Ligand code: GDD
């Protein structure tokens with residue numbers, strides 16, 4: 001069922017960033033409906049556009065011939081990407097091209113593409129081949145099997161990044177951490193909330209006014225959509241061969257702006273409370289393990305710093321006590337609190353990676369702990385043991401949530 005594509009550009013929608021429901025199966029337009037619409041946002045991708053359209057068409061012609069469309073949304077690239085894309089339409093009948101001249105930005109480009117799409121499933125993939133096209137097969141399978149959202153993730157089994165510098169990894173994880181603090185119930189649902197490669201069921205985001213800023217369209221979909229079941233597929237984020245990344249400091253500021261906007265505008269996000277209950281059972285177990293760590297912490301603090309024992313300086317003793325307690329807690333959490341997850345990741349290097357992450361997160365928790373201890377001890381309650389208890393409680397909440405999401409990667413994914 002090939003689409004007769006008028007050889008001209010798609011009109012760029014304007015107004016609200018809102019996607020309509022598909023026309024009902026009985027209506028006249030029903031015949032033009034498709035299963036899948038994949039948006040490829042482009043800005044200065046002249047060096048990549050030919051190859052990505054060819055590879056995507058080859059893959060989709062294999063699995064859903066004639067039942068998909070590729071929608072290239074180009075923001076009037078100075079390098080003429082949109083013209084090159086237009087010239088490919090003759091060869092690739094499923095290809096449609098939009099040239100935006102009055103709007104700019106990755107997330108809004110994707111939504112404008114989805115607004116003109118005819119598919120029951122909507123997808124996005126970058127136009128620079130850093131997202132491996134073959135992963136589409138697994139994503140499509142997952143969504144055809146019932147998932148509302150299928151995300152390609154760098155942080156699950158089989159996932160990773162090929163050549164990111166330590167700084168970029170640190171910034172990416174730091175951004176995720178910040179998001180987990182500001183919007184835990186959105187970012188906590190997936191292991192890679194920064195992913196720009198995913199498929200979503202149209203009905204889950206139809207008739208919802210989307211309002212993204214910058215790059216992170218997935219946050220908008222999870223935050224405002226009616227997303228019940230999520231599937232994740234591991235993928236390796238490849239090195240860019242042609243062209244440049246458009247990521248600048250502006251994207252990081254946009255991200256913080258987006259987090260705050262989502263936080264403020266959707267306090268009670270539709271449907272979240274139903275699908276995303278707080279893991280009380282795990283928290284209690286984590287707390288009990290933490291309690292055992294408190295005894296270890298206190299015992300070591302006493303042995304090291306009490307005037308009647310070694311009488312070492314408070315802060316140094318505290319850090320040693322904390323480190324020993326961390327090791328104790330990791331062992332118990334891996335064996336009990338998160339036993340179900342740890343069972344699926346049994347290999348030694350996986351355990352070691354978990355312990356290192358746990359350690360880094362808990363060390364950050366220790367810094368928080370020492371800060372709160374000194375704040376409370378010096379300005380609120382002049383009793384080192386009560387101040388220490390309050391500090392440990394604050395650190396426990398931090399340690400639980402961040403380790404749940406990053407070390408043992410517990411998400412809402414079935
Ligand atoms: N239409 C349009 N308008 N497209 C854009 C714009 C824009 O303003 N800015 C970037 N793009 C296109 C690029 O041409 C590319 O196809 C895609 O969006 C991703 O842009 P990059 O600049 O290559 O982003 P990145 O590789 O650094 O980061 C990507 O991967 C990360 C990991 O999944 C993005 O998808 C990030 O959102 C994602 O976190």
Ligand code: MN
Pocket residue numbers: 126128130240245
């Ligand atoms: Mn890229």
